[in-house]
Amino acid sequence: MITLDRASLRYGDILGLSPTSFSLPMGGGITGLLGPNGAGKSSLLQLLCGLLPPSGGEVRVFGEAPYRNPAVLVRIGMVPEGDRFPAGLRGDRWLRMMGRLSGLAGTELESALARALAMVGMVDRAHLPFSSMSKGMRQRVRLAQGLLHQPELLVLDEPFNGLDPEARLELMETLRGLAGQGKHILVSSHILGEVAQLTDRILLLLRGRLLAEGSVSEIRALLDRHPVELRVHSGDPRAVARWAVEESGLAGLRMEEGAVVLSVRSPRTFLPRFQEAVSQGAFPFTALSPLDLDLDAVFHYLVQDHA
Amino acid sequence: MIRFEQLEVRYGSRVALQGVDLELGPGVTGILGPNGAGKSTLLKTLLGLLKPNAGQGWVLGIPLGSPESVRLREQVGYMPEYDALVEDVSAFEQVAFWGELSGMAAPQARDRAHEVLHFVGLDESRYRAVSGYSTGMRQRVKLAQALVHSPGLLFLDEPTNGLDPDGRSRMLDLVLKVRDQLGASVLLSSHLLEDVERCADHLVILDQGCLKASGSMNGLRSRLARRCELRFLDPLTPGQEAALQELGSLLATRNGLYDLELLEPDPVAPFRWAQAQGAVLVQLTPRHDRLDEVLLRALHG
Amino acid sequence: MPIHAPTLPPRPLQGEGLAPALVLARFEVRRILRQRLGRFFGFAFALVLLVDLALVYFKPMAGVAGQLLPQGAAFQAGLLGKVLLFLLWLQVAQVGGGLVARDTLYRIRPLMYAHPVRHLDYLLGKGLVAVGLPFLILLPFILLPWGVSLLMAGAQGPVWPTAPLHLIPAALVVSFLMGILTLGASSLASTPGGGFAWALGGVLGCGVLGTLLSGLMGNPGWYAVSPMALAQAWPRILCGASGELGWIATGLGTLVHLSFWLGVAVLRTRPREALA
Numbered sequence: 001m002i003t004l005d006r007a008s009l010r011y012g013d014i015l016g017l018s019p020t021s022f023s024l025p026m027g028g029g030i031t032g033l034l035g036p037n038g039a040g041k042s043s044l045l046q047l048l049c050g051l052l053p054p055s056g057g058e059v060r061v062f063g064e065a066p067y068r069n070p071a072v073l074v075r076i077g078m079v080p081e082g083d084r085f086p087a088g089l090r091g092d093r094w095l096r097m098m099g100r101l102s103g104l105a106g107t108e109l110e111s112a113l114a115r116a117l118a119m120v121g122m123v124d125r126a127h128l129p130f131s132s133m134s135k136g137m138r139q140r141v142r143l144a145q146g147l148l149h150q151p152e153l154l155v156l157d158e159p160f161n162g163l164d165p166e167a168r169l170e171l172m173e174t175l176r177g178l179a180g181q182g183k184h185i186l187v188s189s190h191i192l193g194e195v196a197q198l199t200d201r202i203l204l205l206l207r208g209r210l211l212a213e214g215s216v217s218e219i220r221a222l223l224d225r226h227p228v229e230l231r232v233h234s235g236d237p238r239a240v241a242r243w244a245v246e247e248s249g250l251a252g253l254r255m256e257e258g259a260v261v262l263s264v265r266s267p268r269t270f271l272p273r274f275q276e277a278v279s280q281g282a283f284p285f286t287a288l289s290p291l292d293l294d295l296d297a298v299f300h301y302l303v304q305d306h307a
Numbered sequence: 308m309i310r311f312e313q314l315e316v317r318y319g320s321r322v323a324l325q326g327v328d329l330e331l332g333p334g335v336t337g338i339l340g341p342n343g344a345g346k347s348t349l350l351k352t353l354l355g356l357l358k359p360n361a362g363q364g365w366v367l368g369i370p371l372g373s374p375e376s377v378r379l380r381e382q383v384g385y386m387p388e389y390d391a392l393v394e395d396v397s398a399f400e401q402v403a404f405w406g407e408l409s410g411m412a413a414p415q416a417r418d419r420a421h422e423v424l425h426f427v428g429l430d431e432s433r434y435r436a437v438s439g440y441s442t443g444m445r446q447r448v449k450l451a452q453a454l455v456h457s458p459g460l461l462f463l464d465e466p467t468n469g470l471d472p473d474g475r476s477r478m479l480d481l482v483l484k485v486r487d488q489l490g491a492s493v494l495l496s497s498h499l500l501e502d503v504e505r506c507a508d509h510l511v512i513l514d515q516g517c518l519k520a521s522g523s524m525n526g527l528r529s530r531l532a533r534r535c536e537l538r539f540l541d542p543l544t545p546g547q548e549a550a551l552q553e554l555g556s557l558l559a560t561r562n563g564l565y566d567l568e569l570l571e572p573d574p575v576a577p578f579r580w581a582q583a584q585g586a587v588l589v590q591l592t593p594r595h596d597r598l599d600e601v602l603l604r605a606l607h608g
Numbered sequence: 609m610p611i612h613a614p615t616l617p618p619r620p621l622q623g624e625g626l627a628p629a630l631v632l633a634r635f636e637v638r639r640i641l642r643q644r645l646g647r648f649f650g651f652a653f654a655l656v657l658l659v660d661l662a663l664v665y666f667k668p669m670a671g672v673a674g675q676l677l678p679q680g681a682a683f684q685a686g687l688l689g690k691v692l693l694f695l696l697w698l699q700v701a702q703v704g705g706g707l708v709a710r711d712t713l714y715r716i717r718p719l720m721y722a723h724p725v726r727h728l729d730y731l732l733g734k735g736l737v738a739v740g741l742p743f744l745i746l747l748p749f750i751l752l753p754w755g756v757s758l759l760m761a762g763a764q765g766p767v768w769p770t771a772p773l774h775l776i777p778a779a780l781v782v783s784f785l786m787g788i789l790t791l792g793a794s795s796l797a798s799t800p801g802g803g804f805a806w807a808l809g810g811v812l813g814c815g816v817l818g819t820l821l822s823g824l825m826g827n828p829g830w831y832a833v834s835p836m837a838l839a840q841a842w843p844r845i846l847c848g849a850s851g852e853l854g855w856i857a858t859g860l861g862t863l864v865h866l867s868f869w870l871g872v873a874v875l876r877t878r879p880r881e882a883l884a
Contacts, residue, residue, distance in 0.1 A: 035471075036474075037442065037471055162498070164341045166602065166606060167341070191475075193500075272587050275581055275588055276582065279582045299472055356721060378724065381723075383722070389715050390714070391715050395639065395642075404631065407626065408723040408724070409723050409724060410625045485616075488616045
């Protein structure tokens with residue numbers, strides 16, 4: 001659905017995105033676009049939404065170049081970063097205005113408006129002026145704007161910035177709901193936890209380059225230089241340690257209070273043996289938690305290894 | 308360090324804080340609540356800028372609303388949410404300036420400014436004007452500014468705002484280092500629950516000026532009996548997923564994490580089940596309340 | 609052999625620091641001294657001072673024949689003359705215009721009030737700079753010609769031996785007028801440039817208004833609306849030279865300006881509005 005072939009973006013001498021190639025398959029679901037500030041997230045989104053032509057290479061969305069291409073653009077909904085509105089304007093009036101810009105009118109516009117507002121749960125609050133809406137409500141109106149023309153691909157640039165935890169959770173729920181209805185959603189964020197809560201599929205950008213792409217567990221498996229750390233809680237951690245040192249593939253071991261941390265080169269071979277031992281009651285066991293399989297750890301290792 | 312008894316603060320007729328009973332000791336206290344919940348009123352009250360309209364409060368032993376409360380500000384450090392930096396002045400000079408404003412003599416303030424800037428990790432750059440600093444450096448100058456007079460109480464408002472993952476992690480490490488080395492009581496307000504989860508020992512939840520919940524982090528995140536979270540090495544097949552009900556009732560799944568209520572409180576049972584199903588477990592942890600669940604429960608009952 | 613891990617050492621003794629107002633003022637002065645525009649003003653003021661000194665030197669020369677030139681009051685008042693005061697208005701508007709506005713721009717004020725700084729301390733600190741700066745600049749214009757004149761001709765020089773007694777109070781009043789006006793203007797703006805514009809606008813706008821009113825009413829007393837006219841009037845009045853503005857109009861005008869601009873500054877820097 002989205003294909004980049006050595007696409008790059010420069011603003012004069014300033015690098016936005018180095019030549020990048022990847023493709024995202026069709027189908028619904030949420031993809032997280034991750035990276036520190038200045039990594040190229042906004043540049044990539046601008047290319048995908050056809051706001052700018054690539055400085056080199058090719059960008060294809062739904063098989064065509066999006067820049068100045070209405071045929072593609074009607075299938076993309078964009079919610080840009082920021083929180084700027086004409087303060088006195090009412091939410092629904094602004095939405096109507098934006099709807100007319102995308103060519104909707106009359107009853108078609110009204111039904112599109114009602115549908116979009118229902119999707120974001122703002123039906124009864126859209127008549128408020130922006131100045132009396134909370135930040136979360138404004139973010140929802142912006143999302144409704146992106147949904148007006150029923151796009152297949154929804155692109156959100158840092159939608160969670162500045163939201164309080166409750167509004168953040170609500171927005172995530174809304175996005176999951178939209179993804180469930182078959183929309184493809186691309187969300188950029190520099191907060192790992194937000195993305196980790198939302199999706200497993202990520203694109204990771206660093207210094208204008210695509211650093212990794214795929215599901216977190218796939219990417220973690222590729223980082224085989226870093227042994228996986230498993231914390232085993234047990235009534236008798238020494239017993240666990242005694243069992244573990246007999247096993248091959250143990251790279252390290254650390255005792256903690258009430259637990260032992262095992263460093264394992266290949267979890268694929270180690271974990272089945274561990275599972276067998278637990279099932280057979282080889283040692284007392286209460287809990288097993290991997291310490292560095294999550295997005296945080298993956299990001300950290302990637303940056304550490306490649307930056 | 309902080310004690311409130313039925314504290315009430317009003318702006319004219321509008322009630323900003325109402326019937327707040329609170330007692331906070333050393334350690335990091337996370338303050339959560341939607342925008343407009345009363346966080347900035349709380350801050351102004353702690354700084355002695357607002358007088359309680361009813362009830363009583365003591366901060367670091369000083370009664371609120373008493374003439375002494377100007378002195379309170381010598382002992383409270385405040386790191387604002389926004390960039391409160393004098394752009395055309397070096398980090399060193401402005402940190403020393405804030406030290407002097409807190410009542411330190413000039414030579415001491417200068418020594419101390421060097422010390423705290425080293426502490427937050429600004430070395431050579433501390434002599435350069437702040438306008439050229441990155442977001443991470445700016446946040447650290449703001450932290451240094453709040454620390455320079457060794458406050459007994461520190462209020463950090465969104466200290467990780469605008470930082471990338473590495474920067475955030477370093478800032479949170481600093482917060483913990485401050486707690487351990489300075490022995491100060493730290494109030495941390497953040498929109499990011501993970502930040503609070505990582506640093507806070509206590510939690511305060513505010514909504515519309517009322518205290519919705521407060522207590523130790525572990526106390527509020529009660530352990531849920533028989534609930535556990537499972538993750539497998541490979542995604543489960545639909546058949547395996549259906550078979551999960553032999554183990555207990557499936558309450559939620561998210562990104563391959565299964566939230567399960569076990570039939571019996573036996574941590575080995577899931578392993579036996581996985582053995583039989585040909586799946587491999589990588590995670591089996593007893594389920595605590597997540598912080599977002601604590602928050603939502605406190606806000607909506 | 610212990611290891612001294614780098615830690616944040618414990619709380620230092622809180623020695624007696626300076627009063628917050630002084631700390632604030634010193635911080636501002638350091639900042640002003642770094643500004644590049646200062647060199648331009650330094651050059652301009654030096655030029656005016658040189659002209660003044662030259663006049664002191666040449667005045668007795670011109671009157672070599674018979675000491676025809678009296679030590680007129682107008683000459684004394686002229687030491688704080690039009691050109692100097694105009695330059696000073698510009699300089700004070702530029703520096704003073706930024707004093708409060710810069711804090712607004714960078715949102716420093718809330719943080720100030722989170723320190724043991726009271727509203728009064730804040731105003732005192734800023735006021736000290738805004739008023740002290742023009743006063744310190746005016747001082748050499750009074751003392752140097754006076755000293756030179758005394759050295760050259762003793763009591764017979766063109767500058768009265770008692771001139772500082774007239775001119776220093778004048779300089780003080782003028783400095784207060786300039787300082788407080790720019791302080792008020794600065795607190796209306798949200799950028800230093802805006803503060804400069806407000807200050808100049810206030811001075812020039814009131815000047816135009818004064819000219820208009822005095823023309824319309826046919827009464828030169830209305831010039832007292834103009835701060836520039838007020839600043840020029842004070843040295844003349846205190847030296848006893850005749851001018852368009854009398855005692856009462858000047859005093860009243862100054863009082864109104866001072867209280868108006870001070871009121872603006874007080875209202876716009878209240879701690880209540882900080883920390884929003």
